[in-house]
Amino acid sequence: MKRTTLIIALLITFFSNAQDYVVEEKFTPKTYGNLFAEFNPNNRSIVSWGRSYDSSSDEFLIPKGSNYFDARYQYNQKLFLGCSFVSGFGYNWDAIRLNNDSATLYNDSVFHDKRKLRFQNITTNLGLRFQTSSHPDEGFFFQATMYNDFLVHSASVTWDEVGDSELKTRLKGLDYVNKHSMGVELRFGYMAFAMFSRYSLKDIFKNSDGYQGIPRLTFGVQIEMAASE
Amino acid sequence: MNKVLIFIIILFSFSSWGNEGYFVTFETKNTQQVFNPYSYFDEVAIENKKLMGLPLYDWYDLPVNEDYLKAVKSIADSVGFDLRWFNGVTVYCDNIQLSKIKSLPFVKQVVNLGGAEIIASGSESEFSKDLIEDFQVFDWQLSTMGGQHFQNRNLSGKGIRVGVVDVGFEGANENVQLNHLFENDLLKDAWDFALNKPLDYEDGPNHGTVVSSFVFGKIDTFQVGHAVNSEALLAKIKAPFKSNNSIEEAWLKAIEWMHQKGARIVNSSVGYTGDTHTHDMLTGDTCKMSLAANLAARKGMLIVNSAGNDGLDVWKRIAFPSDADSLLTVGAIDTEEGVRTGYSSYGPSKDLRLKPNVTAIGDVYWFNNEGLRAMEGTSFSSPLVAGFGACVLQNTPNLKPMDLMDTIQKSSTLYPYFDYSHGYGVPQASLYFKEDTIKGDSASVILKKSPSYLVDGYYYLKYRSHIGSQIFYQIVSEEDYIKEYYVVRFEDEDDSPKIYFKDLRKGQKIRVFHRGTFIEEEFK
Numbered sequence: 011m012k013r014t015t016l017i018i019a020l021l022i023t024f025f026s027n028a029q030d031y032v033v034e035e036k037f038t039p040k041t042y043g044n045l046f047a048e049f050n051p052n053n054r055s056i057v058s059w060g061r062s063y064d065s066s067s068d069e070f071l072i073p074k075g076s077n078y079f080d081a082r083y084q085y086n087q088k089l090f091l092g093c094s095f096v097s098g099f100g101y102n103w104d105a106i107r108l109n110n111d112s113a114t115l116y117n118d119s120v121f122h123d124k125r126k127l128r129f130q131n132i133t134t135n136l137g138l139r140f141q142t143s144s145h146p147d148e149g150f151f152f153q154a155t156m157y158n159d160f161l162v163h164s165a166s167v168t169w170d171e172v173g174d175s176e177l178k179t180r181l182k183g184l185d186y187v188n189k190h191s192m193g194v195e196l197r198f199g200y201m202a203f204a205m206f207s208r209y210s211l212k213d214i215f216k217n218s219d220g221y222q223g224i225p226r227l228t229f230g231v232q233i234e235m236a237a238s239e
Numbered sequence: 240m241n242k243v244l245i246f247i248i249i250l251f252s253f254s255s256w257g258n259e260g261y262f263v264t265f266e267t268k269n270t271q272q273v274f275n276p277y278s279y280f281d282e283v284a285i286e287n288k289k290l291m292g293l294p295l296y297d298w299y300d301l302p303v304n305e306d307y308l309k310a311v312k313s314i315a316d317s318v319g320f321d322l323r324w325f326n327g328v329t330v331y332c333d334n335i336q337l338s339k340i341k342s343l344p345f346v347k348q349v350v351n352l353g354g355a356e357i358i359a360s361g362s363e364s365e366f367s368k369d370l371i372e373d374f375q376v377f378d379w380q381l382s383t384m385g386g387q388h389f390q391n392r393n394l395s396g397k398g399i400r401v402g403v404v405d406v407g408f409e410g411a412n413e414n415v416q417l418n419h420l421f422e423n424d425l426l427k428d429a430w431d432f433a434l435n436k437p438l439d440y441e442d443g444p445n446h447g448t449v450v451s452s453f454v455f456g457k458i459d460t461f462q463v464g465h466a467v468n469s470e471a472l473l474a475k476i477k478a479p480f481k482s483n484n485s486i487e488e489a490w491l492k493a494i495e496w497m498h499q500k501g502a503r504i505v506n507s508s509v510g511y512t513g514d515t516h517t518h519d520m521l522t523g524d525t526c527k528m529s530l531a532a533n534l535a536a537r538k539g540m541l542i543v544n545s546a547g548n549d550g551l552d553v554w555k556r557i558a559f560p561s562d563a564d565s566l567l568t569v570g571a572i573d574t575e576e577g578v579r580t581g582y583s584s585y586g587p588s589k590d591l592r593l594k595p596n597v598t599a600i601g602d603v604y605w606f607n608n609e610g611l612r613a614m615e616g617t618s619f620s621s622p623l624v625a626g627f628g629a630c631v632l633q634n635t636p637n638l639k640p641m642d643l644m645d646t647i648q649k650s651s652t653l654y655p656y657f658d659y660s661h662g663y664g665v666p667q668a669s670l671y672f673k674e675d676t677i678k679g680d681s682a683s684v685i686l687k688k689s690p691s692y693l694v695d696g697y698y699y700l701k702y703r704s705h706i707g708s709q710i711f712y713q714i715v716s717e718e719d720y721i722k723e724y725y726v727v728r729f730e731d732e733d734d735s736p737k738i739y740f741k742d743l744r745k746g747q748k749i750r751v752f753h754r755g756t757f758i759e760e761e762f763k
Contacts, residue, residue, distance in 0.1 A: 033660060033724070033725060033726035035658075035725075036722070039720065042589060145742075
């Protein structure tokens, strides 16, 4: 009971703020008259690059060539102290280079010199962010979010050497992949630079098609900047 | 069906009437022609110039060369006003005619008049109670600027000619607040520059009537404006079906006319934003209206202009001609917190000069002969300041416009502190007469540096008296513009905002204002 009272008292301390900001305005000549000058630095733009790995021992993925890119917007809504609620949206380009040993993963089970699956998704995320500074451009931060990917485009690409030439085959609109994916993303950064990891909680392939799953983990780096001053 | 079609065609024909508008300036004036200032200027204008020690006329007052005007008129479809101050004339013509005009040897420059949105609005809502009781609100309105200090000294703008340029003065001749202007011969002239004819009070809108009330208005013993005994000049600049181009042209002509008629102060609760007017032009020397405002100050007439009501809109900044540096730009504060209202436009000018210069209440009451109406807009804060200026001029008639502007700024609540929302604050007659009772003998707030043993160093503010009253503070950049500014209030003496060192760079300054205490500290 005493512990509960203490926690409540601490929370009240966090949330109560006797200083009353009647006017709080920031000005910079760079944004003079700009529509986005109304925005504050909690509007963030993020670009990411990473590589995907098979987190199981099967190693169906080849990390080299399994590249992940995204560009997104995020808004940090401050809750208390350095804690913010974050929400965002963006677009990602996700490629998976598959090992030839993973032949059972495909409709096409023929041996290929190289094979990739390519996806493009609209992505959204929601979560919490903890920052050592009150300004999102400064200090260290840690962020944990749940993401949702909604498939916009999918393709299977294979490369084969036929005689002296290379044969590239592309199949679009894959019907055996899930239209929706979700997972967890963790980010850790300092000022404008961050490292991230994404772990997919939903398999790429539709279960009903009987494909073997690929537990997928993505690691990468990010640059994060204020979307406006 | 055919009738409808014909009607639509006629409508389209109307909408496509008229060619583009241009302003044509000429190389020279006929300086050999004899110019008699006594015949051109009103005798009050002559007296004003003598009083201020200004030359009776200068090059700008000389007329535009008649031969040049004739030549342009013979080419263009139509011409508008000739403007002495700019040595030019507005013309309406097609591209072929324009080429011919450009090729005339005496034509210096041709610029497109462009378009813009005019701001001259204020929202209103009905509010009616017992009349006598309600009218006390007028005393309160003027008391926000210390109006009683003027009234106690019988300062009411007497002998000072004040002009109002506005979009319309509907019902001004019947409104009880302005009756005394008509009955006591205080209205010296009124002209419609949109239609170039004497002002017709039947034509709307009534924006100028409301605005004029806050300069000259009174009901019985209640003053609505500070300058109830000033002489008035009214100029209308808008007419139905006239484009905004002609409004700008009419505004410029009206300002020349006000100067000719001897106005010492002109209130202009109109402004332009958008279209061909861009933020990059808010430099005070780009828009013709702004140039005219600066010239007016040089010639003995101060223009007081509302900042604009774009604080919550995309435009956000002040409207033209409020960017002019010799023009007094007035923003609006709310009546509860005493800080910028949401709608009041932000400064500074594009070249980072202080704008607005001062503020006054923008949420006001006005009597429409039936009941009180609640009004809001910077349109109404501006005339309150114009009236204030007229009282100052009555007290010290030889003040030149820039001295008057300086006096008003120095009499304002925040002076010498200023920011881009409040300017120097609200002009106060008590400060003008140096009868202020707010500022105490000692500083009411102090700025302290955090103890050096703290890694995360900061400055912080502490009340020494009057806990709970607002503290204004700001961080000034090395380039001398205000980087951040705040108005804060604490309920407890121990509360204080922290201004962190890590956000500050060498050369930046912290400025603080609280109840007359002004602190400036440079970060080293």
